[in-house]
Amino acid sequence: MATANIRGITYSDLESFLMGLGEKRFRAEQIFRWIHRPIQTFDEMTDVNKKLRQQFTEFFNLDLPALKTVQISRDGTRKYLFLTQDDQSFEAVYIPEVASGSNTHTLCVSSQTGCSVGCSFCFTASIRHYRNLSAAEIIGQVHVAMMDIAKAGAGSIKNIVFMGMGEPLLNYDQVLTACRILIDTRGLSFSPKRVTVSTAGIVPNLIRLGHDCPVQIALSLHAGSDEVRSQIVPINRKWGVTALIQALKNYPIRHKQKFIIEYVLLKGINDSVEEARRLAHLLRGVPCKINLLPLNAHERTAHQTPAHDVAVRFQNELRKAGYLVFVRTARGQDISAACGQLGGSHAKTQTPDTMHQEALLDVSVSINKGKESWPFAENKLLNVLP
Ligand code: SAH
Ligand code: SF4
Numbered sequence: 001m002a003t004a005n006i007r008g009i010t011y012s013d014l015e016s017f018l019m020g021l022g023e024k025r026f027r028a029e030q031i032f033r034w035i036h037r038p039i040q041t042f043d044e045m046t047d048v049n050k051k052l053r054q055q056f057t058e059f060f061n062l063d064l065p066a067l068k069t070v071q072i073s074r075d076g077t078r079k080y081l082f083l084t085q086d087d088q089s090f091e092a093v094y095i096p097e098v099a100s101g102s103n104t105h106t107l108c109v110s111s112q113t114g115c116s117v118g119c120s121f122c123f124t125a126s127i128r129h130y131r132n133l134s135a136a137e138i139i140g141q142v143h144v145a146m147m148d149i150a151k152a153g154a155g156s157i158k159n160i161v162f163m164g165m166g167e168p169l170l171n172y173d174q175v176l177t178a179c180r181i182l183i184d185t186r187g188l189s190f191s192p193k194r195v196t197v198s199t200a201g202i203v204p205n206l207i208r209l210g211h212d213c214p215v216q217i218a219l220s221l222h223a224g225s226d227e228v229r230s231q232i233v234p235i236n237r238k239w240g241v242t243a244l245i246q247a248l249k250n251y252p253i254r255h256k257q258k259f260i261i262e263y264v265l266l267k268g269i270n271d272s273v274e275e276a277r278r279l280a281h282l283l284r285g286v287p288c289k290i291n292l293l294p295l296n297a298h299e300r301t302a303h304q305t306p307a308h309d310v311a312v313r314f315q316n317e318l319r320k321a322g323y324l325v326f327v328r329t330a331r332g333q334d335i336s337a338a339c340g341q342l343g344g345s346h347a348k349t350q351t352p353d354t355m356h357q358e359a360l361l362d363v364s365v366s367i368n369k370g371k372e373s374w375p376f377a378e379n380k381l382l383n384v385l386p
Contacts, residue, residue: 015028031045068083090344094149112165135181199218200233203244218291224277258288292315
């Protein structure tokens with residue numbers, strides 16, 4: 001019988017399973033804690049009796065996603081490449097906050113092995129064959145990274161952001177399950193404020209998430225008008241900026257909570273003072289902080305990164321309008337680990353000096369198919385959206 005991966009089970013489902021076996025309720029807490037420690041076999045659950053451990057092996061496994069490589073950037077960023085049994089690949093990135101000396105280290109996880117949203121500036125958009133990751137594969141990224149970071153003495157994860165490969169709200173059920181596991185105080189116990197779901201704006205599922213789980217929301221807005229946004233985020237033709245902003249205004253946020261607005265700056269496309277003013281107007285009444293991300297360039301986009309002073313001018317315009325706004329410095333660019341550069345084994349990465357290999361992946365997937373990255377996805381996508 002095929003077994004289920006226990007890393008993707010919520011506390012309440014584990015409890016129901018154990019009650020079904022006639023076990024006492026407290027067992028669930030004991031076992032849930034074990035699942036989220038660095039163990040790889042049920043036998044490591046030393047205070048659980050042998051019979052129960054045996055029963056677990058009949059129904060469940062503790063498989064971790066197969067780690068192919070860990071690349072370490074000059075700035076300390078660590079990129080993990082995983083390969084699934086069905087030959088799909090995905091990445092997670094650990095970003096230690098070294099400069100500020102703060103302890104807000106972040107793990108960026110993937111929710112899919114590619115993405116159908118088709119943003120014109122994103123590498124992940126160019127991957128045609130992809131699938132949703134399971135909750136166990138999402139939590140597995142966290143477990144593997146935790147083990148690696150502990151071994152390397154490289155700090156510990158304080159934030160989880162769904163800013164890796166894929167659109168989390170197009171994999172709603174598995175992402176919701178993973179979020180519930182991440183914030184469960186009996187296991188990994190991340191603060192809901194420190195688990196961020198980043199979305200290009202799948203409005204119906206954004207509304208659902210507001211009712212289902214109190215995590216932080218980042219909206220990838222990238223424009224202050226439909227005219228500009230529809231050019232670069234094709235999904236905007238389905239849910240335009242008015243619908244997005246309305247969804248934020250109705251969102252059940254916590255006291256003092258702010259949304260994160262992400263804005264990739266693209267030279268000559270959305271970086272003008274006029275667009276900054278439109279953005280300021282659009283966001284009026286939305287509690288938010290704005291992150292400006294100058295484009296991280298890669299070979300599958302025709303866009304260009306604006307000069308630094310253009311980013312600063314854009315920032316100043318928003319500041320004048322009263323917004324909290326930051327220009328983000330890209331991390332891990334030397335190993336293609338920055339936002340929008342992730343592509344699993346599809347990505348061409350430079351070989352960093354510090355790469356250490358669990359096994360060498362055959363990076364044979366052709367990546368030189370020209371700059372055909374984005375429009376192909378949009379028609380297919382618009383037919384299947386919720
Ligand atoms: N699909 C989700 C989450 C993954 S993308 C989303 O779009 O929000 C995570 C972030 O990286 C998004 O804000 C996205 O707009 C940004 N991003 C994508 N490509 C980028 C690039 N080339 N340079 C900078 N940021 C990029
Ligand atoms: Fe998908 Fe996000 Fe990339 Fe857009 S930016 S293609 S939504 S992963």
